[in-house]
């Protein structure tokens with residue numbers, strides 16, 4: 284997947300208009316009943332509008348000319364009644380359409396969210412989170428107007444246009460043709476604007492997405508920015524991105540601004556042509572004055588939908604880019620998914636085997652080469668090696684966050700590609716260095732390990748990993764809100780909570796990327812003790828940074844340059860005087876046994 288960075292515009296392709304519209308249309312299909320009601324209400328309003336001129340002509344040519352006041356009052360009464368009915372229908376239509384367009388956007392947002400959640404790590408590697416957010420939030424919002432306009436403006440106005448056109452031809456075909464004389468010119472001009480405007484709108488959305496990603500990144504990293512006093516630098520980057528976004532917006536809107544004058548002047552020119560032809564026809568005795576007046580009413584009824592359809596077309600052009608950006612994501616298939624024939628993985632014992640595994644994140648840059656090893660169920664393995672050696676990659680493959688390029692990963696002798704992701708991952712506990720806690724209570728954060736756990740189980744898990752005492756000291760105990768990412772807790776406390784969460788999940792295989800943070804000695808002791816309890820009776824892979832953890836593990840595997848070079852106990856490996864010995868001499872030797 285092509286990589287994209289914060290300041291880099293996303294690449295885009297212009298999708299066929301018809302394809303895009305029909306795809307957007309499919310979102311309306313589930314609401315066809317509601318849409319039908321809306322359209323029926325609109326037709327009612329339209330019919331009333333359409334017969335108004337007929338009544339007017341009747342009133343002028345028949346009742347006023349014959350001074351028939353009774354007849355005139357009757358026509359006026361009927362017209363008033365119908366128009367009140369039309370007003371009520373119009374109100375109901377707006378209300379109903381508001382609900383439908385909101386529901387459509389909601390289902391699109393749900394689809395997108397559910398789809399993105401299934402996407403593989405490689406998708407998230409390929410672009411900043413802020414850009415994904417921009418699509419889920421900003422681009423979907425943009426489509427709401429499009430959907431509500433399409434039903435309230437486009438479909439009814441097309442209908443209205445067709446009906447008015449028929450009425451005009453019935454009334455007088457010469458005047459009808461005169462009205463339409465300017466249409467080809469208007470249509471041509473609009474298509475030209477569209478062709479130029481679409482790439483500009485795409486550019487604007489990309490720039491806005493860049494800004495979103497930058498803002499997201501800089502707020503997430505605000506501690507680093509303030510810590511290094513680089514606020515000015517950040518602000519300058521932000522301002523220049525805002526300027527770029529504004530420029531791209533101005534360039535796109537410049538074209539769209541041509542729409543209104545274009546339609547209005549076509550309306551004006553079209554009306555002049557009608558008057559010119561109409562007056563000549565009246566003088567020639569071809570039509571009555573009432574017919575001309577009635578016709579001029581149709582002329583404005585003809586141009587109003589044209590205006591609205593053009594406006595909709597304008598919105599469409601503006602928002603095509605958003606639709607393209609949403610569909611682009613919906614079209615990405617997860618690299619990693621359960622195969623159709625995948626089976627449920629039964630409760631595992633936890634033996635693991637890597638067989639001749641080759642892997643690279645990016646083509647041509649191998650990270651693991653021909654890695655093979657076997658781990659017995661219940662064995663604890665410390666993975667050690669220089670930074671960038673491939674330790675995290677091994678555990679990423681074991682959890683099937685990525686697939687191997689070649690070779691197999693087996694658990695209890697079963698190739699992990701043949702079982703469902705859910706049944707595989709639900710038996711694994713993964714704890715990363717950067718403990719992720721949600722903005723919720725401590726109880727809810729621990730319960731994440733087992734969603735149906737009772738409060739007692741949660742407490743038992745917390746006690747087992749020594750988290751209970753500090754939790755009870757917080758103002759609301761287990762119900763204390765810990766804010767986003769647990770920012771109100773110390774690093775050690777966050778780790779203890781994540782241990783409780785993992786213990787509650789009771790995975791058969793545990794993956795622990797041990798944090799190297801400097802925490803006070805007392806918490807450190809609690810954390811070490813917590814780790815020991817977690818590792819007990821389960822297969823575990825620890826990317827170890829503490830000498831104490833390394834020694835507590837049953838076996839140490841040394842990774843160097845994407846290859847496992849040594850495997851054995853601390854003493855055995857030291858005696859070999861190989862890679863582990865060098866690592867020990869350069870790194871671990873300086874760490875006290877307790878840290």
Ligand SMILES: Nc1ncnc2c1ncn2[C@@H]1O[C@H](COP(=O)(O)OP(=O)(O)OP(=O)(O)O)[C@@H](O)[C@H]1O
Pocket residue numbers: 408644645650668669670671672673674675676677
């Ligand atoms: N998502 C990724 N996309 C591209 N390359 C990656 C990605 N993740 C890791 N790498 C590269 O793969 C190599 C192995 O990385 P890995 O994270 O497995 O190392 P590690 O041994 O766990 O390092 P550390 O101890 O620093 O965490 C490194 O060269 C790294 O730059």
